[in-house]
Amino acid sequence: MRALARLAVATVLVAAPVAAVTITNIASAADDPAAVTVLTDTFEDGTSDGWAGRSAEVLATSTTVAHGGSRSLQVTGRTAAWQGPSLDVLDLFEKGTAYTISVWVRMAEGSDNARLSVERRTGGTASYDQVVGNTAVNNGNWVNLVGRYTLASDVEFLRVYVETSSSTGSLYIDDVAISYVPSLPIQTDIPSIKDVITEFPVGASITGAEIVTEHGQLLNKHFDLVTPGNALKWDATEPTENTFTYTQADPLVAWAKANGKAVRGHTFVWHNQTPAWVFVGADGQPMTATAEDKALLLSRLENHIRNVGAKYGTTIPVWDVVNEVIDENQSDGLRRSNWFNIAGLDYIRTAFRVAREVLPTAKLYINDYNTNVPAKRDKLFNLVTQLKAEGVPIDGVGHQVHINVSWPTLSESKAMIDKFVPLGIDQQVTEMDVSIYTNSGENFPTPPADRLRQQAFMYRDMFALFRQYPGEITAVIVWGLADDNTWLDTFPVTRKDAPLLFDTRLQAKDAYWGVVDPSKIGTTTTAPTVVPTTSSPTPTPTVSSSGPPTDPPSPTPSNIGSCSISYRVTGSWQGGFQGEVKITNTGTAISGWRAGWTFTAGQTVAQLWNGSVSQSGSTVTVTNAAWNGNLATGGTASFGFLGSWTGSNPVPPAFTLNGNACTTA
Missing domain, CATH: 3.20.20.80 (Glycosidases)
Structure with a gap:
């Protein structure tokens, strides 16, 4: 049974064909309250709802298995892996609109990898766009293929289809849904990034979908x-x-x-x-x-x-x-x-x-x-x-500069630039984004407000750093235009990320204000804070080749002879500051550390990376992260934090490590 709505959406013609963009394995757009569903196929009425084979396959409804209800669509008679159920969406899809396509798939026997793709033709030439790549399917359970697809050119033929990677066995599909979230008009009353950042050009990576409709307007205004x-x-x-x-x-x-x-x-x-x-x-x-x-x-x-x-x-x-x-x-x-x-x-x-x-x-x-x-x-x-x-x-x-909300430190990024200055060559930031995730185990239904705010601070500080090197940094390119199209939705794991300056509906985020006018961070409407699915984030590089241990070591009983701690304020603004602490163990080796100090002017720690923090009144305690807890004799560990202050911001007078007093460096 099909529910179908065809909605007129304004289109922008382009002179040349443009490849479509696909984002694989994302959460369904129907989860968004603003989503508009344009098609549902449940096959409960006993018809194929317009689905047909790509060759000589046989399609018929079946009561053998069903994902929902009592019927599904069975595909038999396949003689090649590319053969499978196909649906004409030429009159359904409007150019420049990102559609979320969801299909439930199950093998009739055995197992294979299934794919969800789109075939389009222009001037008789066929092109194939993969919406969801190889996904393991078998005859024991239903698997959801869900991905986003944007048509960015005028075409004469457009069909969505399911295929397998190797076998020709029969398969079932059920509960097909296609939806989209309408774009909002871009904000024309906010400063253009390119007019504010004048030390170097600011750019964005693009696909064909970024040069049409509101996306093209946003790209043209800001970059x-x-x-x-x-x-x-x-x-x-x-x-x-x-x-x-x-x-x-x-x-x-x-x-x-x-x-x-x-x-x-x-x-x-x-x-x-x-x-x-x-x-x-x-x-x-x-x-x-x-x-x-x-x-x-x-x-x-x-x-x-x-x-x-x-x-x-x-x-x-x-x-x-x-x-x-x-x-x-x-x-x-x-x-x-x-x-x-x-x-x-x-x-x-x-x-x-x-x-x-x-x-x-x-x-x-x-x-x-x-x-x-x-x-x-x-x-x-x-x-x-x-x-x-x-x-x-x-x-x-x-x-x-693929980074996240808590990594790297500003000093690490500064050292990156400084290292190459003596070579007398240009430097560019070529692919910048700031993931809201700090490890591969997290997955947020919606971006938490505190992560978006932390992201804004990271963009603020990084762009402020880059602007200190107008002769060395000759361009900064953000790796994407808006959160509706980011490679981080599928890397390092599949989950919806929000790493860019504009949200999925092309509206300016706090991250944008972090670049353009940091005083306005917090004035953007954000989603409510959501508790992550993991117990405690472990800040790690988004593109790290290997992760840290799962659990941090517990501090061993303190038996060190001495320690040294340096405390620096690396950035300060009205009401807030960024700090960096370096621990040096000058005693015997320890496994697990706990650093502490007392603020004397009412300062508070808001966010901390490379460790875990607790604060009781003016007393601050920081314990090691999973990867930096072992300190050999002479070993060091560093962590950074964002804090708040009023009136004054003096350096704490004393520090301890595992309960022992440390000298200050």
């Missing part, structure tokens, strides 16, 4: 430049050898040119999103570190850069030439990717050399994440120093 998030990567531009396509990138570049925005290229070389054929040798086997395979790989690399680089020429004046090549856990600091295993450092040398030949006036960058982590920062610094000494034309370092 100086754009980065195609995926449209210039290898899989999008050269999916098969020497066959180049720019159907995803061209509309984004054309929009930028028409609206006076600069474009930043991302990326020529990466270990991800590189088609498998790139690493297949002339003999049809996976490449190894032979001279023949290395030569073939480097020739493919050169051909790719010459074609893609020449396609856009001076239209794209800045490029990430190589991306994420550092692994700080390797003694030489180099990621053991296929590129490195086959060609060694020569793939990086070749990429920069060819890029300089093709783009003689472009700024050429090496880009990486977690560069605020000292080990990774230093390995990247060593590599850049070596390559520049060899004459490799590296013009700049890109710091991705």
